[in-house]
Amino acid sequence: MNLVCHFACPYCRGPLGWDGGCGRCFGSLTSTDRRTWTFPGDRYEFDDERGQPRGDGKHWVLFAKGPRPVYRQTKAESAALRKTLMTVGVEEDAP
Numbered sequence: 001m002n003l004v005c006h007f008a009c010p011y012c013r014g015p016l017g018w019d020g021g022c023g024r025c026f027g028s029l030t031s032t033d034r035r036t037w038t039f040p041g042d043r044y045e046f047d048d049e050r051g052q053p054r055g056d057g058k059h060w061v062l063f064a065k066g067p068r069p070v071y072r073q074t075k076a077e078s079a080a081l082r083k084t085l086m087t088v089g090v091e092e093d094a095p
Helices: 075-088
Strands: 043-045 061-064
16 A cells, blocks of 8 residues: 655655645755756646636646656856846856
8 A cells, every 4th residue: 555645745754835846855865966856746826927816716726746857957048147147247257
């Protein structure tokens, strides 16, 4: 018999957030390695990107089934972001 709790992280048994993420181990057995991070649980949302309610507007709605990988920027995206931040003066040029 395999009992699964959908509100607890399958790795560390910590509580999952509404986004399906675990703030304790980041959904990874090696939480210090960001390349292995995941969202181990399901993602629930209350409203959409424009702030409009999903469903009846009174309940959380399942948006994506877990586990899901954490989005990682490509080198080109990181370079473009760094260039933009340097242009607006937020970040100094790194050595």
